[in-house]
Amino acid sequence: MSKKELIRLSDCVVKFDDEIILDHLNLYINDKEFLTLLGPSGCGKTTTLRIIGGFLTPNSGDVFFDGGRINDVPPHKRQVNTVFQKYALFPHLNVFENVAFGLRIAKVSGDEVRRRVTEMLELVNLKGFEKRPISSLSGGQQQRVAIARALVNRPKVLLLDEPLGALDMRLRKDMQSELKRIQQEMGITFVYVTHDQEEALAMSDTVVVMDGGRIQQIGTPEDIYNEPKNAFVADFIGESNILDGVMRADGVVEIFNRRFQCLDGGFAPDEPVDVVIRPEDVDIVSEDQGQLKGTVTQVTFKGVHYDTIVDFYGFKWLIQTTDYCPVDSRIGIKIDPDGIHVMKKSAYSGMFGDYSSYSEEYDEIGDAGVEPGGEDSGDEE
Amino acid sequence: MRNKSSRFAIPYVVWMALFVVAPILLMVVYAFTSAEGGFTLESFASMGLYLDVFTRSFKLALIATAICLLIGYPMAYLMAREGRRFQRLAMALIMLPMWMNFLLRTYAWMSILENNGLLNQLFRAVGLLRLLGVDHLELIRTQGAVVLGMVYNYLPFMILPIYSVIVKLDASLLEAARDLGASSLGVFRKVIFPLSLPGVLSGVTMVFVPSVSTFAISRLLGGGKQMMLGDLIEQQFLGGAYDPNLGAAIALVMMVIVVVCMAVMTHFGEGEEQAVVL
Ligand SMILES: Nc1ncnc2c1ncn2[C@@H]1O[C@H](COP(=O)(O)OP(=O)(O)OP(=O)(O)O)[C@@H](O)[C@H]1O
Numbered sequence: 032m033s034k035k036e037l038i039r040l041s042d043c044v045v046k047f048d049d050e051i052i053l054d055h056l057n058l059y060i061n062d063k064e065f066l067t068l069l070g071p072s073g074c075g076k077t078t079t080l081r082i083i084g085g086f087l088t089p090n091s092g093d094v095f096f097d098g099g100r101i102n103d104v105p106p107h108k109r110q111v112n113t114v115f116q117k118y119a120l121f122p123h124l125n126v127f128e129n130v131a132f133g134l135r136i137a138k139v140s141g142d143e144v145r146r147r148v149t150e151m152l153e154l155v156n157l158k159g160f161e162k163r164p165i166s167s168l169s170g171g172q173q174q175r176v177a178i179a180r181a182l183v184n185r186p187k188v189l190l191l192d193e194p195l196g197a198l199d200m201r202l203r204k205d206m207q208s209e210l211k212r213i214q215q216e217m218g219i220t221f222v223y224v225t226h227d228q229e230e231a232l233a234m235s236d237t238v239v240v241m242d243g244g245r246i247q248q249i250g251t252p253e254d255i256y257n258e259p260k261n262a263f264v265a266d267f268i269g270e271s272n273i274l275d276g277v278m279r280a281d282g283v284v285e286i287f288n289r290r291f292q293c294l295d296g297g298f299a300p301d302e303p304v305d306v307v308i309r310p311e312d313v314d315i316v317s318e319d320q321g322q323l324k325g326t327v328t329q330v331t332f333k334g335v336h337y338d339t340i341v342d343f344y345g346f347k348w349l350i351q352t353t354d355y356c357p358v359d360s361r362i363g364i365k366i367d368p369d370g371i372h373v374m375k376k377s378a379y380s381g382m383f384g385d386y387s388s389y390s391e392e393y394d395e396i397g398d399a400g401v402e403p404g405g406e407d408s409g410d411e412e
Numbered sequence: 413m414r415n416k417s418s419r420f421a422i423p424y425v426v427w428m429a430l431f432v433v434a435p436i437l438l439m440v441v442y443a444f445t446s447a448e449g450g451f452t453l454e455s456f457a458s459m460g461l462y463l464d465v466f467t468r469s470f471k472l473a474l475i476a477t478a479i480c481l482l483i484g485y486p487m488a489y490l491m492a493r494e495g496r497r498f499q500r501l502a503m504a505l506i507m508l509p510m511w512m513n514f515l516l517r518t519y520a521w522m523s524i525l526e527n528n529g530l531l532n533q534l535f536r537a538v539g540l541l542r543l544l545g546v547d548h549l550e551l552i553r554t555q556g557a558v559v560l561g562m563v564y565n566y567l568p569f570m571i572l573p574i575y576s577v578i579v580k581l582d583a584s585l586l587e588a589a590r591d592l593g594a595s596s597l598g599v600f601r602k603v604i605f606p607l608s609l610p611g612v613l614s615g616v617t618m619v620f621v622p623s624v625s626t627f628a629i630s631r632l633l634g635g636g637k638q639m640m641l642g643d644l645i646e647q648q649f650l651g652g653a654y655d656p657n658l659g660a661a662i663a664l665v666m667m668v669i670v671v672v673c674m675a676v677m678t679h680f681g682e683g684e685e686q687a688v689v690l
């Protein structure tokens with residue numbers, strides 16, 4: 032993949048009524064890249080897309096496209112198309128004419144319009160819907176019309192604002208791989224918005240994690256998952272146990288007064304740190320062999336594994352294991368050095384990563400996404 | 413089946429039967445009977461005499477409706493795109509004349525348009541009349557005066573429905589159109605205008621129907637020379653040419669023509685909505 036920079040947001044600030052919505056945002060997007068903006072509701076994802084699309088001028092800061100400053104270029108002159116969060120389909124046009132809208136504006140010949148629209152509708156699984164009025168479509172069908180309507184113009188950049196939010200799990204998985212294939216085949220830069228971390232990890236070249244109008248971390252999906260920068264990222268991406276620790280030396284971190292080997296270094300001696308331990312990186316062993324010992328308080332069968340909540344000295348951990356440990360049994364755990372990730376303390380320290388209120392937290396996550404290997408459950412809605 | 417909600421509907425059904433259905437039935441009965449009470453088509457046959465009144469009525473009503481649309485649409489559009497405060501002010505200015513009595517407004521126009529009225533006095537004062545070598549301009553008692561009166565009285569009925577449709581348009585549709593490459597003009601032509609057609613349709617109906625059956629305006633501003641269907645019908649009930657059967661027949665024919673026009677337009681409007689808008 033080429034590494035040519037295509038879009039750059041430089042120090043963008045957006046305010047609504049003195050409330051800072053985007054706080055000095057710096058972001059660059061490479062040509063033909065699949066970049067995902069990931070973050071909780073209200074963190075400024077749509078606002079960022081609107082800046083790139085030209086619907087919003089930042090209060091300060093610059094927007095560059097292909098090297099040129101485009102702050103003042105109106106939306107219809109940008110080589111960018113958008114799949115809007117609320118679809119924004121034209122109610123007075125049928126499915127075919129909605130998709131054909133951009134081509135008609137560009138005065139493409141009738142034959143080619145027919146060919147390209149038909150091809151697009153086939154791609155999004157809406158063959159035979161050409162004549163249907165928009166109001167007769169389901170939410171998921173409307174969403175796919177919106178995708179087709181933007182893609183048919185073969186833009187240089189496609190902005191997608193939660194384009195699969197209304198689809199059921201199966202269709203969503205299909206569309207995910209379909210979109211990814213289209214993106215690679217057509218060589219379009221995708222800027223993709225989602226609050227579903229799993230979707231973000233599965234599809235993206237680059238993930239941008241946002242919260243409160245600020246970028247928390249930019250990186251490849253592997254980076255973001257394995258090397259989260261702070262407690263917010265660690266908690267938002269996947270499940271994490273986040274513990275207070277002290278860095279005793281390079282490669283040695285102390286948790287619960289016990290020293291563990293790890294691979295991280297470069298901290299000051301005895302610096303307090305946040306330690307992330309993923310639920311799947313914990314091995315359950317018999318009590319006497321464990322580095323830590325605790326009591327099982329809750330077990331939930333998840334299909335592939337058991338979600339086991341274990342109380343260690345008053346702090347509740349989530350452990351994902353294929354071994355069944357009954358409630359109230361005493362167990363020990365072992366953690367390999369590469370299962371431990373050490374982060375600097377941040378404003379988010381102490382806010383996440385404790386599973387005392389396990390069931391609530393899990394409900395929330397159930398809304399946002401899909402469990403690994405849970406394809407067959409199909410119980411999303 | 414009698415459920416709760418259908419019981420609540422009874423007063424409305426009675427009302428409709430008494431004041432909507434019954435009068436229409438009466439009108440039909442009158443139209444097809446003679447003064448003696450027997451069935452006859454006489455009234456329809458004698459209507460041919462008044463063909464010119466029919467054509468004049470529809471012509472003037474059409475002109476007035478067209479002018480209302482030409483003035484009203486841009487006005488409604490601009491209003492809808494402005495800020496809240498402007499909208500409220502404009503709305504007040506549009507509604508204000510409607511709070512005055514209809515006859516009063518029309519009399520006011522008489523005194524403006526008369527041979528010695530305000531306008532002619534003004535033209536005289538600035539020397540326009542001397543320049544043209546006339547004593548006064550024929551403003552009143554013309555078809556123009558009648559059309560003016562209708563436009564003045566019915567313009568709000570064109571503006572309001574169009575305005576309320578445009579102001580409710582989803583802003584994200586306009587953004588989507590821009591996103592797909594439409595210029596401001598393109599957005600208007602391909603999105604705003606087609607979506608505002610229902611407003612246009614009801615505006616046109618609300619101006620055309622009262623215009624075609626108006627009588628006071630044509631009598632006061634047309635000076636009796638521009639008799640319209642409303643005047644003709646009025647004469648059959650109150651005037652010297654007393655003939656309620658003919659009056660009912662004329663009213664019936666007028667109603668049928670209006671209904672047919674509206675049906676055709678509605679159909680056309682719906683077709684437009686789904687058709688490929690160029
Ligand atoms: N026009 C506006 N006026 C005032 N506040 C706004 C406006 N648009 C957005 N905001 C605020 O800006 C913040 C960010 O909004 P944005 O739409 O970018 O969130 P988001 O990340 O897309 O969230 P979601 O996932 O729910 O779509 C929100 O707090 C929102 O209330």
Ligand SMILES: [Mg+2]
Nearest residue numbers: 076077116192
């Ligand atoms: Mg959003």
